[in-house]
Amino acid sequence: MMTIRVCIGSACHLKGAYNVIQGLQKIVEERKLDNQVTIKADFCLGECTKAVSVKVDDDPIVSVDEKNVKTFFEEYVLGRL
Amino acid sequence: MSCFIDVAFDSINKYGEELCGDNVEIIRTEDGVIVVLADGLGSGVKANILATLTSKIAATMLMEGASIDETVDTIVHTLPVCSVRKLAYSTFTIIKVDNNGNVYTVEYDNPPFILVRENKYYDVKKRNSIMINDRVIKESNFTLKQGDTLTVVSDGAIHAGVGAVLNLGWQWENLKDHLTRVVGKEKCSKNVTKNLIEVCQNLYMGKPGDDTTVVTIKMREPEEIDMFTGPPKDTEKDEWFVKKFMEGKGKKIVCGGTAANIVARELKESLEVNMDLIGPDVPPTAKIKGIDLVTEGVLTLSKAVEKIKEYADTSIEENPVYKLKAKDGASRLAKMLIEDCTKLNLWVGKAVNPAHQNPDLPIDLSIKLKVVDELIDLMKKLGKHVNLTYI
Numbered sequence A: 001m002m003t004i005r006v007c008i009g010s011a012c013h014l015k016g017a018y019n020v021i022q023g024l025q026k027i028v029e030e031r032k033l034d035n036q037v038t039i040k041a042d043f044c045l046g047e048c049t050k051a052v053s054v055k056v057d058d059d060p061i062v063s064v065d066e067k068n069v070k071t072f073f074e075e076y077v078l079g080r081l
Numbered sequence B: 001m002s003c004f005i006d007v008a009f010d011s012i013n014k015y016g017e018e019l020c021g022d023n024v025e026i027i028r029t030e031d032g033v034i035v036v037l038a039d040g041l042g043s044g045v046k047a048n049i050l051a052t053l054t055s056k057i058a059a060t061m062l063m064e065g066a067s068i069d070e071t072v073d074t075i076v077h078t079l080p081v082c083s084v085r086k087l088a089y090s091t092f093t094i095i096k097v098d099n100n101g102n103v104y105t106v107e108y109d110n111p112p113f114i115l116v117r118e119n120k121y122y123d124v125k126k127r128n129s130i131m132i133n134d135r136v137i138k139e140s141n142f143t144l145k146q147g148d149t150l151t152v153v154s155d156g157a158i159h160a161g162v163g164a165v166l167n168l169g170w171q172w173e174n175l176k177d178h179l180t181r182v183v184g185k186e187k188c189s190k191n192v193t194k195n196l197i198e199v200c201q202n203l204y205m206g207k208p209g210d211d212t213t214v215v216t217i218k219m220r221e222p223e224e225i226d227m228f229t230g231p232p233k234d235t236e237k238d239e240w241f242v243k244k245f246m247e248g249k250g251k252k253i254v255c256g257g258t259a260a261n262i263v264a265r266e267l268k269e270s271l272e273v274n275m276d277l278i279g280p281d282v283p284p285t286a287k288i289k290g291i292d293l294v295t296e297g298v299l300t301l302s303k304a305v306e307k308i309k310e311y312a313d314t315s316i317e318e319n320p321v322y323k324l325k326a327k328d329g330a331s332r333l334a335k336m337l338i339e340d341c342t343k344l345n346l347w348v349g350k351a352v353n354p355a356h357q358n359p360d361l362p363i364d365l366s367i368k369l370k371v372v373d374e375l376i377d378l379m380k381k382l383g384k385h386v387n388l389t390y391i
Helices: A010-014 A017-030 A069-080 B044-063 B068-078 B172-182 B189-203 B235-247 B257-267 B298-312 B329-339 B365-381
Strands: A002-007 A037-042 A053-056 B004-012 B022-028 B032-040 B090-098 B102-108 B114-117 B120-122 B127-132 B135-143 B149-153 B212-220 B224-229 B251-255 B293-295 B343-348 B385-390
Touching: A002 A017, A002 A069, A010 A017, A010 B298, A017 A037, A017 A069, A053 A069, B004 B022, B004 B032, B004 B189, B022 B044, B022 B212, B032 B044, B032 B212, B044 B068, B044 B090, B068 B090, B068 B127, B068 B135, B090 B149, B114 B172, B120 B172, B149 B172, B149 B189, B172 B189, B189 B212, B224 B235, B224 B257, B235 B257, B251 B257, B251 B329, B293 B329, B298 B329, B298 B365, B343 B365, B365 B385
Parallel strands: A002 A037, B224 B251, B224 B343, B251 B293, B343 B385
Antiparallel strands: A002 A053, B004 B212, B022 B032, B032 B090, B090 B102, B102 B135, B114 B120, B114 B149, B127 B135, B149 B212
């Protein structure tokens, strides 16, 4: 099971964390990966300058926005499943 | 007995008037509270001046220890005489409550106050005092118990609906019955006054025929809330602070992502974000065992402050905002601060967030501190005690 944690702190919220979460949920649903990927929200991952901060398991934080959600998913998540 | 004296009032203006002819003055002293409701003759500017003069003079003189005779004499000789009616006239009700619940009231021509104890109307013996303009001033002394609610209205409230939906208006008896049903359900005074004003507004069908004011005094059990926002400037203080924070008796609120992480870490509890409540407007809330409410920081705080500001406004035009039912962080925070809090202990961390150095983001520490200042002002306006500690 892989966990994607999306930061929803003040900075990330303003940068569209809500849309990133929605985008990720949609992709997971479309590809029927519900039992392999969990999406969680996190209260401030401590990298506010990289908003929206997203963390896959224990990997370093990646900066994602609503436009590159799909590329991020393909690059960081799909390859590892 | 150490009760919190919760005082609140709301007014609606006579239809078409910009100023209210009723005025309420609330003065908090170390020993208790002095509340004066004055209803000036007529409406508009003239009434407003009469009512304001009366309530200010009465509250100030009584606070400084003047006798009721002196106070009334000063009012009578100060009020300007109305050129139309050849009268200087403003009705008033003065209520002085000390911290032990001892009450002294003076009533002049306003509808009699309504004391509700355990959901029943409680009749208070009154004695006649001096006369003004052939009308008698009534005085009374009694003691309020915890849970008692004392309500005073201006005559606009008991005339609500006159000639429109009701032939004779709402009348004092009906208002009294309504109050006995309502006060038990509402936790704070402000909800009682909003409820009554809303009923009056409806009876007047949105066009009040007179200035209408409701003042409610409720003896409440004191309730404390400890609120922590922003990480401490010195990270070494985290452990010490969280321990101190948890020592408080009251409810606990944590506002801020990093603050929440610190509390969860020090308490060795997990922090679960509530995914189901995620919406685009207000950031989601989270759960930490032992903490009553965990929210994001500055955005939620400023939204909550907005809601409290709307709530605290005493001149309601339409749709009074009360009873926040929404489950988002800002509504829950506002509701807790309004209803469940008589004393707020604020712990504000002054650490600087690296994201605040980012010029793209419209948030920084000074905004947070400004929102906190605004919150403090509002809470004080609602009569609550506030303790502020920077960490």
